[in-house]
Amino acid sequence: MSRTVFCRKYKQELPGLDQPPYPGAKGQDIYQNVSAKAWQEWLAHQTMLINEKQLNLMETGTRVYLGEQMTKFLSGEDYDAAEGYVPPPQSK
Template identity: 85%
Template sequence: MSGTVFCRKYQQELPALTQAPFPGAKGQDILENVSAKAWQEWMAHQTMLINEKQLNLMDTGTRVYLGEQMTKFLSGADYDAAEGYVPPEQS
């Protein structure tokens, strides 16, 4: 795998992930088409969704929802934000 990928989210060449984030075709697709920057941003957004919406990861519906949101986020489509979430101020 090369050091960069054409990122699906940002539509430009950016540093690549060093390995697939999970096994299977979906993980391979992310490795080949999503930058490390976009993946790190998704991980932070996913954590915020889980915390702010108090999602239960043991629930199958929650995992399906997060999978749908991941696909939207990484493709640049509209995705959910947590209602009332105010990001911390940048220092």
């Protein structure tokens, strides 16, 4: 049986993650307050940011930047998009 959480991003009860995505308090907060749907969307967005902005994950500044963007994304705040990126049309 899947567990549900009140998703911080979507403001509704949705299926949650099976386990925290990170160790520690930040991972526990995501586990308790972010839906699996929002987390998967963040992972896709993060990959796009890394690729489009050619980010180097070995640099501390990059990891800080991605952490900030993750917090904004998962909280429903304004977050960075990749320059020149056009999202694919939504199928109806």
